[in-house]
Amino acid sequence: MKNENIITQLSIFINNEPGRLAAVAGILKEFNIDVKGFNLAESTEFGILRAIVDDPDRAYDIIRSQGVIVKKTDVIGIAIRDSPGSFFEAADVLGKAGMNIDYGYAYSNKDFDFLFVRVDDAEKAAEVLKDAGIKLIEKSEI
Amino acid sequence: MAFWNKEIETMPRAELEKLQLSLLKKQVRTMYDSSKFIHDRMKAAGLSPADITDMGSFRKMPFMRKTDFRDNYPDGLFIRPYEDLVRLHVSSGTTGKPTVVGYTRKDLDLWAESLTRGMVSFGMTKHDLVQNSHGYGLFTGGLGVHYAAEKLGATVLPASTGNTERQIQLMKDLHVTAFVGTPSYLFHIADTCDKMGVDMRRDTNVRLAIAGGEPWSESMRAKIQDRTGIHIHNCYGASEFNGPSFLECEEQAGLHVWADLCIMEVLDKNGDQCADGEKGELVITMLQKEAFPLIRYKIGDVSALDWEKCECGRTHPRLMMLSGRTDDMLVVRGVNVFPSQIESVIGEIPYLSTFYHITLENENYMDDMTVEVELNESSIADDMVKLGRMARQVEDRLKSALNISTKVRLVLPDTLKRFEGKAQHVTDNRKYD
Ligand SMILES: [Zn+2]
Numbered sequence: 001m002k003n004e005n006i007i008t009q010l011s012i013f014i015n016n017e018p019g020r021l022a023a024v025a026g027i028l029k030e031f032n033i034d035v036k037g038f039n040l041a042e043s044t045e046f047g048i049l050r051a052i053v054d055d056p057d058r059a060y061d062i063i064r065s066q067g068v069i070v071k072k073t074d075v076i077g078i079a080i081r082d083s084p085g086s087f088f089e090a091a092d093v094l095g096k097a098g099m100n101i102d103y104g105y106a107y108s109n110k111d112f113d114f115l116f117v118r119v120d121d122a123e124k125a126a127e128v129l130k131d132a133g134i135k136l137i138e139k140s141e142i
Numbered sequence: 143m144a145f146w147n148k149e150i151e152t153m154p155r156a157e158l159e160k161l162q163l164s165l166l167k168k169q170v171r172t173m174y175d176s177s178k179f180i181h182d183r184m185k186a187a188g189l190s191p192a193d194i195t196d197m198g199s200f201r202k203m204p205f206m207r208k209t210d211f212r213d214n215y216p217d218g219l220f221i222r223p224y225e226d227l228v229r230l231h232v233s234s235g236t237t238g239k240p241t242v243v244g245y246t247r248k249d250l251d252l253w254a255e256s257l258t259r260g261m262v263s264f265g266m267t268k269h270d271l272v273q274n275s276h277g278y279g280l281f282t283g284g285l286g287v288h289y290a291a292e293k294l295g296a297t298v299l300p301a302s303t304g305n306t307e308r309q310i311q312l313m314k315d316l317h318v319t320a321f322v323g324t325p326s327y328l329f330h331i332a333d334t335c336d337k338m339g340v341d342m343r344r345d346t347n348v349r350l351a352i353a354g355g356e357p358w359s360e361s362m363r364a365k366i367q368d369r370t371g372i373h374i375h376n377c378y379g380a381s382e383f384n385g386p387s388f389l390e391c392e393e394q395a396g397l398h399v400w401a402d403l404c405i406m407e408v409l410d411k412n413g414d415q416c417a418d419g420e421k422g423e424l425v426i427t428m429l430q431k432e433a434f435p436l437i438r439y440k441i442g443d444v445s446a447l448d449w450e451k452c453e454c455g456r457t458h459p460r461l462m463m464l465s466g467r468t469d470d471m472l473v474v475r476g477v478n479v480f481p482s483q484i485e486s487v488i489g490e491i492p493y494l495s496t497f498y499h500i501t502l503e504n505e506n507y508m509d510d511m512t513v514e515v516e517l518n519e520s521s522i523a524d525d526m527v528k529l530g531r532m533a534r535q536v537e538d539r540l541k542s543a544l545n546i547s548t549k550v551r552l553v554l555p556d557t558l559k560r561f562e563g564k565a566q567h568v569t570d571n572r573k574y575d
Contacts, residue, residue, distance in 0.1 A: 011524035013554050041526055045553050048524050069554055073524055102525045118525065 004138040005126040006074050008056040009116065012049040013069040016042070024049060027066050033059045036142050037107035037116065050105070052116060052142060074122035077107070077114045077137035078129065086134075087115060093132040099125050112137060143455055146262040146294075147255070150402055151456045155449065158401045158457060163196065165429040166405065170194045170203070173435050176221040179214060180437065201407075201415075205425065206439040208241070208469075211382070216242040222433045232280040233381040234478045234545065243282075243381050244433040250289065252430055253384040256400055257290030260389025263398060263454060264375045266320055266350060268295030273313055273348075275323035276355070277303045282385025283355055283476075287322050296320070303327075306334045313346050320350040321372070324476045325358040326507040332369050333506060342370040352377050354386055355476040357464060359574040362507065363394075378461060380443075383428050383436055388461060393453045396460030404428055406461065407438070408447050421446045423468050424461075442469045472568065474502065475509045477546045481567045484513060487543050493521030493532060497558045504572040512549040513540065519555045 014020045021040075028035060034054040041048045053059045056072065063070045080086045094101060104117035114137050119125040126136055145151050153161070171191040173180040183204045184190065194200055211219065216239075220227070227244045234240055245253070266272075272291045276283030284302060291298045299316060301309050310331065312318065321328070328351060335342055342348060348370070353363075354377030363374055378397050379386035383404065388397040399406045407425040408416040416422035424443045428436045444466040449459045472479045481500060488494050498515040515536065523529050529552060536550040 013522060013524075015554055015557055043526055043529060045551050046557075048526075050524065069519060069522065071522065071524060102527065 003123060003126060004140070005076055005130070005136040006122050007052060007077055007116065007137070007139060007142070009073045009075045009118070010051045010053060010056055010060060010063065011071045011073050012051065012063060013071075014047045014049060016044070016046055021047065021049070024063075024068060027063060027068065028053075028059075031059075031062045033062065036109075037105070039103075039105035039116075041103070050103075050116075052107070073118060075116045075118050076122050076126050076129070077116050077142070079112055079114045079135040079137060080106075081113070089132075090115075090117075090129060090134050093129055093134065094119065094125060097124075097128045099128070109142070112141065144262050144265070144267070145455075146259040150400075151259060151263075151398075151458065153402075153457055155457055159197075161402055162405055162429065165402070166200060166427070167191070167194055169427075169429055169431075169435060170200075170437070173221065173437060177219065177435070179210070179219055180435075200405075200427075203438050206437060208382075208440075208442065211241045212239050215239045217244065220244045220433055221435060222246055227433055229285075231282045231285075231381050231385065233282070234480070234483065241381060243384075245384075246432040248430075249384070249432050249434075252403060253286060253387065254289040254293045256384070256387045256403055257287065257389065258293045259400065260375075260377075260391070260398060261290060261294050261296075261352075263389065263391035263456065264350065264373065264394075265392055266291075266294060266296060270294075270296040270319045270350070271299065271316060272296045272320045272322060273299045273301050273309065273316075273318040275301050275303060275309060275321065275327055276386075282379070282381045286379070286385035286387075287352065291320075291322075306330060307338065310335055310338060310340055313348060314340065317347045319347050320352070321348050322352045324355045325353045325362060325366070325374075326356060326475065326504075326509065328353055328366050328370075328374065329362075329507045332366060335370075342372065348372055351375065352386075352389060354378060356473045356509075357574060358507070360463065361575045376463060378464070380441055382439060382441065383426055383431075391452060391454040391456060395452060396448055396462050398452070398456050398458045399447070399461050401458045403430055406447055406459065408445070416446065418450065419446050419448050419462075421462075421465060440468070442467050442471055444468060470568065472500075472502065472511075472570070474511050474544075475546050477544065479511070479544055479546070483543055484540065485567075487536075487539050488515055491536060491539065493518055494536070494552075495555060497560075498567065499558050500568045502568070502570045502572050507574070509572060510549070511546070512551060514551045514553050514558060516555050516558055517552050522554070 036052045038051040078090045102118040104115050174191045187204050226246050229245045231243045232240045274287050278284030351372045351374045353374050375390045377386050378388045388399050390397050405427040408422040410422045426439045443464050445464045446462045447459045495516040495518050501512045503510045533550045533552050540548045
């Protein structure tokens with residue numbers, strides 16, 4: 001059975017040139033790709049748009065077909081209550097399990113506040129966090 | 143005017159050429175007899191030592207090239223056994239393999255002689271205190287200058303590279319009178335003096351300098367002389383023919399190339415001899431080298447030679463400032479770099495594609511090299527920390543291959559400009575004015 005807690009994120013690589021980000025945004029709009037949450041990371045060479053979208057497989061094929069470099073990355077969504085302590089609790093659980101968070105970014109919808117995080121082994125991280133009683137978001141809840 | 147070896151240095155041209163021919167014949171005979179490489183090359187060209195009777199027949203001798211060193215790595219071109227060798231130096235080669243040069247006692251002696259003559263020609267004496275900021279080690283600059291200045295009887299301070307503030311402190315405290323280094327390091331010294339509030343004219347006794355090992359220009363020389371009040375003398379050399387070897391006299395009118403040690407030819411695009419003062423490719427024959435002889439070596443530098451007798455009284459031809467390369471060799475911070483070396487490092491790293499570009503810039507004549515290289519699509523990490531680590535790893539690998547630091551920028555696939563035919567891998571934005 002597929003793990004409902006493993007969320008597929010698209011990592012879209014964009015050169016730091018004027019108009020490149022706008023061009024990618026144009027593709028998302030043109031093909032009605034619904035972006036639920038995103039984060040933009042930048043180096044001096046290029047940027048990475050990390051996006052949680054509706055139907056990531058379809059979006060991946062479309063973006064790729066437009067000549068844009070895109071990768072699928074597994075992330076997990078950790079529910080955070082109104083206190084910032086809940087994130088540290090999750091980080092502590094992962095740390096004790098020897099798992100490192102590569103990056104994370106926050107997202108909210110009408111029901112939840114949560115944090116998407118990228119770890120090396122998403123399956124294992126999801127298991128460890130659930131065992132510790134931490135609520136993870138499921139695909140259907142995004 | 144003082145001379146180190148007046149008889150030789152002022153010998154009339156006709157006599158010098160006679161001396162060259164007799165040394166040449168002897169050298170060709172020795173090489174034919176003791177170097178399998180030269181023997182085979184001469185045989186293939188249908189030549190025997192007896193055929194070399196004048197300069198015209200000498201020009202039938204096949205050329206040697208940098209690739210010959212690579213093919214005979216490490217010591218296949220030595221014609222003396224190790225028991226006769228007293229030193230080795232190593233410089234960078236075109237690919238992974240460096241060039242190894244061996245010296246007999248006489249080779250070291252004549253190398254020092256060549257530089258000592260030059261030092262005397264611009265007024266250095268045994269009363270000078272010489273601060274040598276060339277690197278000591280495998281590089282020929284440090285030890286080459288060191289032994290020549292000692293031969294002259296000057297006092298040498300083997301400062302080597304780095305720690306500029308301490309170098310300036312020692313320069314003041316020890317009353318250094320002559321400085322040796324690369325042109326860009328002289329500029330760096332001048333800048334550091336400004337920061338330290340040291341006035342080279344007022345606070346130091348430095349009056350002479352030798353600068354070489356990297357490209358520079360007359361306008362750079364004018365600037366730095368003006369800033370520091372030091373007379374700066376150009377130097378030319380390469381490890382293949384010893385190391386730093388030829389210097390300008392006090393006239394600063396070209397480097398005296400000692401004709402009893404070296405035949406320097408200048409060839410045009412068709413391989414014909416250039417006229418006096420006409421630029422062309424330098425071809426070098428060493429007349430008295432024992433361990434590692436060179437005959438008609440295409441060193442890759444472009445310049446002109448002038449046989450007109452110098453105002454200083456010396457009769458040997460003068461080499462003008464270098465004006466380019468015939469190959470793609472780059473000189474970066476005094477180190478020879480071939481794009482092929484960078485290419486082979488990139489080829490060994492699985493997450494890199496074969497597309498790269500080198501950009502050279504300089505600020506205050508201090509070179510900066512940036513290598514942009516495209517990542518393989520399958521290897522792109524979506525994590526900045528990992529990408530940073532990958533870039534540092536490429537920088538480390540390049541540093542150990544090239545012996546100088548580079549900045550590496552990992553870029554996305556299909557970012558770098560594609561070229562039709564031979565890829566243009568280098569953009570050189572350095573300014574020498
Ligand atoms: Zn002269």
